Amino acid sequence: MNNPIFCVPFSKLRLKDIPRIGGKNAALGEMFSRLKARGIPVPDGFAVTTQAYWSFVEANGLRQIIKDNLRDLDVEDAGGLASRGKAIREAFMSGEMPEKVAREILKGYASLSQRLNCRTADVAVRSSATAEDLPTVSFAGQQETYLHVQGEDMLIDAVRKCFASLFTDRAIAYRVANGFDHLKVALSAGVQQMVRSDIGAAGVMFTLHTETGFPDVILVNASYGLGESVVKGLVNPDQYLVHKPTMAKGFRSVIEHRLGNKHKKIIYAQPAAHRLMTADGMTKTVSIDAKDRVRWVLNDEEVLQLAKWGVEIEKYFSQTAKSKRPMDIEWAKDGKSGKLFIVQARPETVASQKSKAFMETYRLKAAARPILQGVAVGQKIGAGKARLLKSAKEMNRFKPGEVLVAHMTDPDWVPVMKQAAAIVTEEGGRTCHAAIVSRELGVPCVVGVPGAMQKLKDGMDVTVSAEHGEEGYIYAGILPFDIKRTPLKRPSGLKTQVMINVGNPDIAFENAVLPVDGVGLARMEFILNEHVKIHPLAALSPSKVGNRERDLIHKLSLGYRNPKEYFVSVLAEGIAKIAAAFYDKPVIVRTSDFKTNEYANLIGGKLFEPTEANPMLGWRGASRYYDPSYRPAFALECEALRCVREVFGLSNVIVMIPFCRTVEEAKQVLGVMRENGLRRGVKGLQIYMMVEIPSNVILAEEFAKYFDGFSIGSNDLTQLTLGVDRDSALVRHLYDERNPAVKSLISAVIRSAKKSKTKIGICGQAPSDYPEFAKFLVQEGIDSMSLNPDTAMAIMKRLK
Numbered sequence: 066m067n068n069p070i071f072c073v074p075f076s077k078l079r080l081k082d083i084p085r086i087g088g089k090n091a092a093l094g095e096m097f098s099r100l101k102a103r104g105i106p107v108p109d110g111f112a113v114t115t116q117a118y119w120s121f122v123e124a125n126g127l128r129q130i131i132k133d134n135l136r137d138l139d140v141e142d143a144g145g146l147a148s149r150g151k152a153i154r155e156a157f158m159s160g161e162m163p164e165k166v167a168r169e170i171l172k173g174y175a176s177l178s179q180r181l182n183c184r185t186a187d188v189a190v191r192s193s194a195t196a197e198d199l200p201t202v203s204f205a206g207q208q209e210t211y212l213h214v215q216g217e218d219m220l221i222d223a224v225r226k227c228f229a230s231l232f233t234d235r236a237i238a239y240r241v242a243n244g245f246d247h248l249k250v251a252l253s254a255g256v257q258q259m260v261r262s263d264i265g266a267a268g269v270m271f272t273l274h275t276e277t278g279f280p281d282v283i284l285v286n287a288s289y290g291l292g293e294s295v296v297k298g299l300v301n302p303d304q305y306l307v308h309k310p311t312m313a314k315g316f317r318s319v320i321e322h323r324l325g326n327k328h329k330k331i332i333y334a335q336p337a338a339h340r341l342m343t344a345d346g347m348t349k350t351v352s353i354d355a356k357d358r359v360r361w362v363l364n365d366e367e368v369l370q371l372a373k374w375g376v377e378i379e380k381y382f383s384q385t386a387k388s389k390r391p392m393d394i395e396w397a398k399d400g401k402s403g404k405l406f407i408v409q410a411r412p413e414t415v416a417s418q419k420s421k422a423f424m425e426t427y428r429l430k431a432a433a434r435p436i437l438q439g440v441a442v443g444q445k446i447g448a449g450k451a452r453l454l455k456s457a458k459e460m461n462r463f464k465p466g467e468v469l470v471a472h473m474t475d476p477d478w479v480p481v482m483k484q485a486a487a488i489v490t491e492e493g494g495r496t497c498h499a500a501i502v503s504r505e506l507g508v509p510c511v512v513g514v515p516g517a518m519q520k521l522k523d524g525m526d527v528t529v530s531a532e533h534g535e536e537g538y539i540y541a542g543i544l545p546f547d548i549k550r551t552p553l554k555r556p557s558g559l560k561t562q563v564m565i566n567v568g569n570p571d572i573a574f575e576n577a578v579l580p581v582d583g584v585g586l587a588r589m590e591f592i593l594n595e596h597v598k599i600h601p602l603a604a605l606s607p608s609k610v611g612n613r614e615r616d617l618i619h620k621l622s623l624g625y626r627n628p629k630e631y632f633v634s635v636l637a638e639g640i641a642k643i644a645a646a647f648y649d650k651p652v653i654v655r656t657s658d659f660k661t662n663e664y665a666n667l668i669g670g671k672l673f674e675p676t677e678a679n680p681m682l683g684w685r686g687a688s689r690y691y692d693p694s695y696r697p698a699f700a701l702e703c704e705a706l707r708c709v710r711e712v713f714g715l716s717n718v719i720v721m722i723p724f725c726r727t728v729e730e731a732k733q734v735l736g737v738m739r740e741n742g743l744r745r746g747v748k749g750l751q752i753y754m755m756v757e758i759p760s761n762v763i764l765a766e767e768f769a770k771y772f773d774g775f776s777i778g779s780n781d782l783t784q785l786t787l788g789v790d791r792d793s794a795l796v797r798h799l800y801d802e803r804n805p806a807v808k809s810l811i812s813a814v815i816r817s818a819k820k821s822k823t824k825i826g827i828c829g830q831a832p833s834d835y836p837e838f839a840k841f842l843v844q845e846g847i848d849s850m851s852l853n854p855d856t857a858m859a860i861m862k863r864l865k
């Protein structure tokens with residue numbers, strides 16, 4: 066046999082070396098040697114090979130100890146697993162590092178220190194198992210990482226500890242579950258220069274959207290201090306989303322900013338001079354100052370820099386693998402130099418493997434009021450008895466099918482997580498360990514739910530719902546729910562464009578898999594209601610509203626210069642998410658169409674909204690936009706739209722004006738839009754009008770002079786044609802879009818639109834509810850039809 070090689074510098078490692086250095090080190094070596102040249106900074110280091118591991122195992126007679134302890138192991142027996150795992154780890158920890166191996170490690174360390182121009186380099190020692198970081202199973206966090214290791218003794222100790230961590234209880238259980246032989250898996254340790262993120266920041270980035278698998282965004286998580294706080298779910302980090310295609314065109318498309326409640330960070334525990342410590346205890350967790358919690362960890366420049374590297378890394382690994390490889394990447398920011406680094410990368414293993422043939426949707430059957438809320442993971446619903454566990458040691462109180470409730474779950478919890486109907490944790494964000502593992506297990510999970518351990522009682526029935534976009538909810542009781550599987554095949558030969566109605570940004574990515582032609586109606590009210598929450602005039606004059614509202618406005622706008630900036634940014638980001646999901650298909654965004662009573666419900670709204678006897682026919686739609694008392698608010702809507710199209714580059718957004726009663730109104734609104742930088746025809750901007758008032762039909766050819774397209778609002782058109790209040794239960798039996806009078810108006814406006822060469826579509830409810838109505842529209846020659854996402858596939862099939 067050739068002389069065994071115990072240490073190899075990153076610069077000499079490639080992906081093909083996985084068998085001797087594990088997935089993590091191989092990826093680091095590949096990036097260090099290949100991607101550095103493309104401007105991606107990866108800290109230097111070296112790998113302690115699996116040959117070193119085997120030499121350690123043989124020298125200390127560990128093979129037999131492993132065999133003896135794991136014979137006939139039942140991983141469901143938590144007690145047995147714990148005692149056997151402990152026995153193996155103790156044997157590892159009392160093992161001697163063979164002299165030859167120790168000598169090589171120290172040689173590698175000396176030469177790294179020399180390259181870094183220091184006497185004893187400050188390093189991270191990471192485990193890299195041969196079976197981990199494969200494209201199909203993540204093994205995320207199964208083995209240990211030791212940070213801020215400095216000096217020879219501590220380094221040898223950290224390597225030994227890494228070796229032992231191949232036999233943590235969770236790693237043993239994970240291998241059993243995934244069918245790996247304990248004696249065929251080996252561990253390599255990566256020794257890498259520390260980035261001083263203890264005084265800077267760190268986090269994780271994914272090159273796709275982790276809940277839905279949507280591939281066109283980069284998701285960046287960030288918090289202060291060492292990256293372990295994000296990986297382990299100690300904090301709810303800041304979150305940023307970047308849209309790849311528009312970034313590639315040079316736009317600053319950071320299309321989402323979410324401020325986390327980062328209250329803790331992990332920093333160095335000792336000045337580096339204390340070298341005699343063991344590898345444990347070199348870091349500690351401390352509180353973050355209140356003022357720093359409400360500051361963004363990264364600025365847009367930094368987010369875009371990371372995102373560009375993310376795209377480059379994904380591209381590189383995809384080329385090497387000859388298939389698309391979304392990546393899960395750890396980054397760090399050096400607090401001294403302010404520089405960013407990539408410290409780790411591995412293939413993402415869950416969202417990227419979701420079936421593209423079906424869309425699975427979970428929906429609660431009944432409306433209910435949630436008792437708690439947090440960050441949704443996994444898009445499913447689960448229910449059962451809540452089991453509150455203070456630590457993984459209480460595992461044996463947990464029964465399969467219960468809902469696990471914990472402060473946070475580190476990898477020791479995996480055996481329980483696997484048996485849970487759902488998981489709720491008080492801490493954590495989208496990329497914490499609990500989130501990663503539950504996604505992989507397919508268990509619905511809500512993380513970052515403060516107070517869950519107090520509010521939920523041990524043994525109570527709960528339903529955990531992660532199905533509704535970004536927010537996850539916990540309900541009391543067992544609620545019934547549906548699971549629907551929709552095949553995603555588009556019928557061939559459709560003459561009419563089929564679009565969907567999406568107003569809630571949170572469900573945009575999950576619906577992006579539908580084979581449709583874009584979004585026919587994005588109601589801005591939904592974004593205002595769900596995301597922005599503040600009345601635009603209250604955002605402009607917060608000092609005018611009452612104390613309670615002012616406090617709410619202040620809290621919501623933390624992280625922004627003022628409530629106005631908050632309003633415009635959050636509105637723009639909501640629109641952008643929908644536009645990005647369907648880029649570069651058309652996305653028709655309608656300016657706000659609340660009624661006065663609905664505007665009044667926004668925070669601070671009561672002060673600015675009159676009370677109307679008949680809001681449905683009152684101050685709504687176009688009539689507000691040019692009115693001096695709403696005009697400043699409409700300017701904010703325009704500013705958000707402009708930001709989406711011009712700063713984010715999402716020029717697929719078409720703007721639509723609702724409830725425009727007269728041609729004169731149309732002219733006035735277009736004038737106000739021009740004043741606010743939205744000029745029809747400039748930078749490709751198209752402006753549409755809703756056709757939902759009989760006057761719009763009667764004077765269609767006149768209106769057509771001012772707009773690029775029409776979209777029929779059959780909901781209002783029916784109400785106004787038949788004189789039936791659409792909200793009244795008393796006359797509900799008279800409300801029917803299929804009434805010949807309504808159909809006659811629809812036929813008429815389609816004809817007029819054809820005559821004036823104006824595009825004509827429909828976005829009201831009728832074709833989603835009545836397939837025969839959809840057929841009627843096709844017969845009349847309508848250009849496009851916008852349907853509810855849940856009915857789009859079924860209706861599409863019947864249109865042929």
Ligand code: PEP
Nearest residue numbers: 757778779780781828829
């Ligand atoms: C309509 O009136 O048909 C329409 C789509 O608008 P809304 O339902 O929002 O009034």
Ligand code: MG
Nearest residue numbers: 757778780781
């Ligand atoms: Mg309407």
